[in-house]
Amino acid sequence: MKQGIIIKGVGGVYDVKVGDKIVKCSLRGRLRLEEKRILVGDRVELSYAGDHVVVERILPRERVLTRPPIANIDQVITVFAVESPKPNFLFIDRILVHAELANLSCVVIINKADLNQEKAEELQRYFSKISYATIITSCSSGTGLDQFSDLLDNKISALAGPSGVGKSSLLNAIAPELSLETGGLSARVQRGRHTTRSVSLFSLPTGGYVADTPGFSQLDLELEMETDLQFAFPEFQNYFNLCKFRGCLHRHEPGCAVKDAVESGEIHKQRYEHYLIFLEEIAPLF
Ligand SMILES: Nc1nc2c(ncn2[C@@H]2O[C@H](COP(=O)(O)OP(=O)(O)O)[C@@H](O)[C@H]2O)c(=O)[nH]1
Ligand SMILES: [Mg+2]
Ligand SMILES: [Zn+2]
Structure with a gap:
């Protein structure tokens, strides 16, 4: 039986990465009845009936991020820019807290370092002091892109950060074949059209998976106390x-x-x- 990872699901049709191929699948009726919500990041077993492929079984999950919903996630990567837009520290802390409470490791990316290298280093010291691993990057000069690529290697990651900080540009820089739209505007237009924002994973050539998310605008904490x-x-x-x-x-x-x-x-x-x-x-x- 073949195994794969769910990278996208829309209207009962799932894209599953199997080896280096992406296969369209539906769910076995039994799974549909169970109403166990299948998430991107889920590892699944598939069965083949001619050209029809169905998900037979969802393998046990490790960590789950609930917002956005991603199974087996390894890390949250917080992205912001040294300037344009100016860092919103409350928003950054919201993402960090959300990740900490989900028990996920968290890395901070300081992008657009080409605009102000000194400021980038100051911000790096600030976040290092709190104990976060940080990477200074620039899509324009290429600074830190190898480190960014290594970070995503063989992991399932969520990129979180406000619009315009360079999330799509960073992904394009390490995986040009993704050809994601950059500039922020198109993303906003798209969001207006689809009221329910469903998260999907990009499969990277180096073996990782990454979700490009707008960030966690609400902090709906699942705290006991x-x-x-x-x-x-x-x-x-x-x-x-x-x-x-x-x-x-x-x-x-x-x-x-x-x-x-x-x-x-x-x-x-x-x-x-x-x-x-x-x-x-x-x-x-x-
Ligand atoms: N100067 C500079 N501009 C960047 C850098 N990275 C991205 N940008 C620009 O910032 C804008 C927003 O980038 P985008 O990738 O769409 O941001 P996203 O909304 O976070 O996905 C685009 O115009 C990019 O060209 C960088 O490292 N330096
Ligand atoms: Mg983007
Ligand atoms: Zn006290």
């Missing part, structure tokens, strides 16, 4: 056990080691402010 949010901020880890109160939310509690670390500059004020914004979203004070 509001005390879980602090775990999504790696640089808080050394402090929150030192807070005076167990269950400290690092908001207004006295003897808070996280707030002290913000005061002394060990934790970046902006990150703490974003923590408070997210906390307010999941656990409003009033």
Whole structure:
């Protein structure tokens, strides 16, 4: 029985990557009845009946990202530009937090370095300090593109970031045969036409798969408790056990080691402010 990976699904027809081919499949009736939602990234077993191919079985999933829905995802890659558009740090943190809560490893790409190399390095220091792996790239000069390509090698990744930062350009640079449209406008037009945005994976010649996503505009956190949010901020880890109160939310509690670390500059004020914004979203004070 052949195995493949679902890379796209529209109206009950699935594109499955099998070896180096893409095969159109439908689902075995039994699977359709089970209503187990099949996701891009799912590894499946196929059976062949003449030229008709059906998905027989979905193999057990490892990690799942729920928004956008991708099975067996290995990493989230946050992309932004040094300028044009200016980095939106709240949006970047939203993506990072979302990935952390899904227990996914996260890499930060600082693109358009050709526009301001100094700023790119400053941003790299900022994110490295929080403990994120970062890559400085430029589609114009070619900086960092080999590293970017290596990062995607043999993995399933989601590229997340706002429109215009160069996500499609980065993918075109390492896999020209994708010939993705760039410039941002076309993507917006397309979104207007299809109200439900379905995610699909691009298959890379080097063996990886990548989803080009607009980012996570909503932070619908699947948290058991509001005390879980602090775990999504790696640089808080050394402090929150030192807070005076167990269950400290690092908001207004006295003897808070996280707030002290913000005061002394060990934790970046902006990150703490974003923590408070997210906390307010999941656990409003009033
Ligand atoms: N200067 C510069 N422009 C870039 C770079 N990467 C992409 N762009 C430009 O930024 C615009 C948006 O790129 P696009 O790939 O469509 O961004 P996306 O919306 O994130 O997919 C396009 O006009 C690109 O030519 C870069 O590294 N440097
Ligand atoms: Mg794009
Ligand atoms: Zn605290």
